[in-house]
Amino acid sequence: MRIDVRELELGPLALQGEVLPSELGFDSSEIQVLEQVRIELTAERQASEIRIRGRLTANVGLPCSRCLEPVRFSVATEFDQFYASNAEHPLQGEIALQQKDTEVGFFLGDFIDASDIVREQILLNLPMKPICREDCKGLCPHCGKNRNLQDCNCEAVLVDPRLIQLMKIKNRMTF
Ligand SMILES: [Zn+2]
Ligand SMILES: [Zn+2]
Structure with a gap:
């Protein structure tokens, strides 16, 4: 799904559609987009910039x-962003660029690709440290077993190293 910037000369444009997971470029990351992402948006020209507002919903898998x-x-989010053509914003010194960087996205040519908006919104809305449940016990750092599924005896064995020395001595004495 693409927004044709030239059409915005005639007035605002309302679009809705779907973006396929394969269009999002997450293939080599841990982020798995599980089905097509539904997005609806309105795009309009405001001075030299394009304002895009809308909402999207995505189902994402993360380890x-x-x-x-x-x-x-589930990512369900609303967005309101400004885009500027790269051609219309030649480098104007560092301060201007830094200010712009935080507020404005850039596009090249005559199109803004909805997949760029979707990718950014997914990244912004995913948890930094996802957990499967509040009391997830995690992997055992020693043997690597999933402690939600299986208990291991590592914790019991890994006691104070000085104590292990004592136990060895004791064992030697016993046997
Ligand atoms: Zn977990
Ligand atoms: Zn273990």
Whole structure:
């Protein structure tokens, strides 16, 4: 789904559609977009910039930060962003650029791709440390087992190293 910037000369444009997971460029990351993303938006020209407002919903899978099992998240968000043609914003010194960077996205040519908006919104709305459940026990740092599924004895064995020395001595004495 693309927004033809030239059409905005005639007035605002309302669009709705779907963006496929394969269009989002997350293939090599941990982020799995599980189905097509529904997006609706209004685009309009405001002075030299394009303002795009709308909402989208996406279902995303992410590995739990403790046990690595996939967790499903729903992203439902509204956005309101400004875009400027790269050609209309030649470098104007660092201060101007820094101010612009935080507020305005850039596009090249005559189109703004909805997949760029979707990608950015998903990244902004995902949790930094996803967890599958509040009391997820995570992976055992010693043997790597998922402690939600299986208990291991590592904690019991890994006691104070000085105590292990004592236990060795004691064992030697016993056997
Ligand atoms: Zn977990
Ligand atoms: Zn273990």
